[in-house]
Amino acid sequence: MKIDVLTIFPEYFDSIFEFGIIRRAKLAEIVEINVHDIREYATDKHKMVDDRPFGGGDGMVLKVEPLFAAIENLTGTSDRDAYPAGTRVVLLTPQGKPLKQADAQNYADDAKHIVMICGRYEGVDERVTEALVTDEISIGDYVLSGGEPAAAVFVDTLVRLLPGALGSDTSAENDSFSDGLLDCPHYTRPAEFRGMKVPEVLLNGNHAEIEKWRHEKALEKTRSVRKDLLIGENGDM
Numbered sequence: 645m646k647i648d649v650l651t652i653f654p655e656y657f658d659s660i661f662e663f664g665i666i667r668r669a670k671l672a673e674i675v676e677i678n679v680h681d682i683r684e685y686a687t688d689k690h691k692m693v694d695d696r697p698f699g700g701g702d703g704m705v706l707k708v709e710p711l712f713a714a715i716e717n718l719t720g721t722s723d724r725d726a727y728p729a730g731t732r733v734v735l736l737t738p739q740g741k742p743l744k745q746a747d748a749q750n751y752a753d754d755a756k757h758i759v760m761i762c763g764r765y766e767g768v769d770e771r772v773t774e775a776l777v778t779d780e781i782s783i784g785d786y787v788l789s790g791g792e793p794a795a796a797v798f799v800d801t802l803v804r805l806l807p808g809a810l811g812s813d814t815s816a817e818n819d820s821f822s823d824g825l826l827d828c829p830h831y832t833r834p835a836e837f838r839g840m841k842v843p844e845v846l847l848n849g850n851h852a853e854i855e856k857w858r859h860e861k862a863l864e865k866t867r868s869v870r871k872d873l874l875i876g877e878n879g880d881m
């Protein structure tokens with residue numbers, strides 16, 4: 645998969661993709677990640693990337709021309725319907741669709757090239773969204789000062805789902821959310837620390853019992869903090 649991140653703060657990403665699974669996936673050429681400074685695509689002599697909103701109001705809006713030039717350069721076209729197959733242009737914005745694990749899995753399965761636009765200030769000129777953006781994504785119901793942390797979260801979520809990115813092929817299947825539940829608790833050595841003991845069932849090597857315990861604990865946790873995950877589309881538990 646190829647990921648291009650468009651931002652006015654490229655330095656934000658200087659080290660964020662240089663650790664752990666993402667770094668390994670880059671080295672193994674499972675993913676290629678490029679960060680681009682939107683300013684490099686500014687056309688005027690002051691290299692302006694943002695401007696005051698028409699109609700008045702606070703904040704600044706990311707300008708249309710540099711984003712068109714950047715996306716044209718990265719996708720080969722400024723016609724959303726003419727993007728090569730597997731190309732998605734994603735705007736990170738609190739107005740977007742809340743990102744779910746199942747969505748991330750769909751991108752990991754189907755997308756070959758993802759261009760991420762990190763919104764800033766009051767937002768992005770709507771003509772960019774209308775003409776070029778294929779998906780608007782929010783990482784949660786809160787407002788960040790820009791899309792950069794959201795893009796970092798989205799990249800991380802995606803990359804760990806790419807085939808070969810995790811050490812063991814089954815690790816992602818047991819993650820929170822992949823089976824609709826939060827993850828169960830985990831322990832490692834020592835078996836006892838300051839009088840706190842690891843549950844006996846995990847020490848006895850009975851895999852059927854361990855699986856049963858894990859499922860019960862996952863259900864318990866989900867029921868206690870994320871009841872909404874247990875409610876089906878028709879409101880059933």
Ligand code: ADE
Nearest residue numbers: 736737738782783788794
């Ligand atoms: N930009 C600002 N807030 C955001 C959010 N919650 N998700 C994605 N992008 C954002």
